[in-house]
Amino acid sequence: MSYVDEIISQVTEKNPAEPEFHQAVREVLDSIRPVIEKNEEKFRKDALLERLTNPERQIKFRVPWVDDNGNVQVNTGYRVQFNSAIGPYKGGLRLHPSVNLGIIKFLGFEQIFKNSLTGLPIGGGKGGSDFDPKGKSDREVMAFCQSFMTELSKYIGADTDVPAGDIGTGAREIGYMFGQYKRLRGVFEGVLTGKGLSYGGSLARTEATGYGLLYIVDELLRSHGNDIKGKTAVVSGAGNVAIYAIEKATQLGAKVVTCSDSTGWVYDPDGIDVAALKEIKEVKRARLTEYKNYRPNSEYHEGRGVWQIKADIALPCATQNELGIEDAKALVANKVTVVAEGANMPTTEEATKYLQDNGVFFIPGKAANAGGVATSALEMSQNSERLSWSFEEVDRQLKGIMEGIYHNIDDAAKRYGFEDNFVVGANIAGFEKVLDAMNAQGIV
Numbered sequence: 001m002s003y004v005d006e007i008i009s010q011v012t013e014k015n016p017a018e019p020e021f022h023q024a025v026r027e028v029l030d031s032i033r034p035v036i037e038k039n040e041e042k043f044r045k046d047a048l049l050e051r052l053t054n055p056e057r058q059i060k061f062r063v064p065w066v067d068d069n070g071n072v073q074v075n076t077g078y079r080v081q082f083n084s085a086i087g088p089y090k091g092g093l094r095l096h097p098s099v100n101l102g103i104i105k106f107l108g109f110e111q112i113f114k115n116s117l118t119g120l121p122i123g124g125g126k127g128g129s130d131f132d133p134k135g136k137s138d139r140e141v142m143a144f145c146q147s148f149m150t151e152l153s154k155y156i157g158a159d160t161d162v163p164a165g166d167i168g169t170g171a172r173e174i175g176y177m178f179g180q181y182k183r184l185r186g187v188f189e190g191v192l193t194g195k196g197l198s199y200g201g202s203l204a205r206t207e208a209t210g211y212g213l214l215y216i217v218d219e220l221l222r223s224h225g226n227d228i229k230g231k232t233a234v235v236s237g238a239g240n241v242a243i244y245a246i247e248k249a250t251q252l253g254a255k256v257v258t259c260s261d262s263t264g265w266v267y268d269p270d271g272i273d274v275a276a277l278k279e280i281k282e283v284k285r286a287r288l289t290e291y292k293n294y295r296p297n298s299e300y301h302e303g304r305g306v307w308q309i310k311a312d313i314a315l316p317c318a319t320q321n322e323l324g325i326e327d328a329k330a331l332v333a334n335k336v337t338v339v340a341e342g343a344n345m346p347t348t349e350e351a352t353k354y355l356q357d358n359g360v361f362f363i364p365g366k367a368a369n370a371g372g373v374a375t376s377a378l379e380m381s382q383n384s385e386r387l388s389w390s391f392e393e394v395d396r397q398l399k400g401i402m403e404g405i406y407h408n409i410d411d412a413a414k415r416y417g418f419e420d421n422f423v424v425g426a427n428i429a430g431f432e433k434v435l436d437a438m439n440a441q442g443i444v
Helices: 003-014 019-031 033-038 040-045 048-053 101-117 138-152 171-185 205-223 240-251 274-283 288-294 325-333 349-357 371-385 391-415 422-440
Strands: 057-066 072-083 089-095 123-129 161-164 232-236 258-260 264-267 299-302 313-316 338-340 361-363
Touching: 003 019, 003 033, 003 040, 003 048, 019 033, 019 048, 019 101, 019 349, 019 422, 033 040, 033 422, 040 048, 048 422, 057 101, 057 138, 072 089, 072 101, 072 138, 072 161, 089 101, 089 171, 089 371, 101 123, 101 371, 101 391, 101 422, 123 138, 123 161, 138 171, 161 371, 205 240, 205 313, 205 338, 205 361, 205 371, 205 391, 232 240, 240 274, 240 313, 264 288, 274 288, 288 299, 325 349, 349 361, 361 422, 371 391, 391 422
Parallel strands: 089 123, 089 161, 232 258, 232 313, 313 338, 338 361
Antiparallel strands: 057 072, 072 123, 258 264, 264 299
């Protein structure tokens, strides 16, 4: 059995009931086989893949808090500090009922390579809780966040581990967590990113993941003698990533005709109205059923269906494994040319392979959605310098980082004979930098 297959088997056996983590490891290790096979004896001797696939630290803790009725609730908190070879652990905090250790490990493992691709000195980590902020009062959210940070504060710091927002963790939650950290530790430092502008946050952070997604798609098309202008795009999701992906796509001259939330999806043949979407989701925090009130010509459908609409570009921006094999077949039948992941691992393995086998340019999330963590790292830089950069400066750096990521993954794919296979290119390019740092630092 090859070293790669041996480790995939070992990870599956030692981490039962964690299918997302198994999928992430399998996808990365399969992609980097060419690198491993060239040095298999040395890597096996150094247990390199064992060290790569085992987190440096896994923290699990209870989070007791008091609800508005005076009852005590208990949630579970997690922080997986996966790899610090190239910098402090960096990755978001997800607050959602689906959160468990396996999902946090999958996200943390992906984060290693995503962070490496940015070219910035940040390692991989992830955290969160099965707490659901939806339907909770501000006071209840504050009570949870303060309890969560009381324990988490023991393990994080500006030069150790710098968490950020993620699903369920927005400006409100980050603010409550930052306030509690400052109160407990007595220091004002850049320990969290995604902060408010009045206390160390960065301009363009809100827009960064969605904007970055379009910058890398635009660079891909231009590198292949094409242009995003005039293209039709389908987008899933209606959260932060989706909204600003739609906004930037529109600014670049594309027409986005769909978006979705957990109950249904919208088709707007005239192009999604970004202002209406922002009001529904960011101001009212309402469902997409309201969209038709703003755009009578649009259609609202229950359930799923975004990927059935004919388009040139597909951008899954909702959640993991939302785009399956039947969706991939529909996209190919409709002659889609680019699929780029705005969410983390939103495309199943089977669907990814089908898209690639049918000539679709596919950019995985670790490259395509790296704009968020890249701008978080830029926020860390601003905090270290006690400076605040302009929106234009942050956006300029973000655009440069995303264009650099495209050329980095493109070059890596070509070097190993996998031209236009950006999954292989992203994993190899991300892995090579981490590998170099791990080898330099000895067996730790």
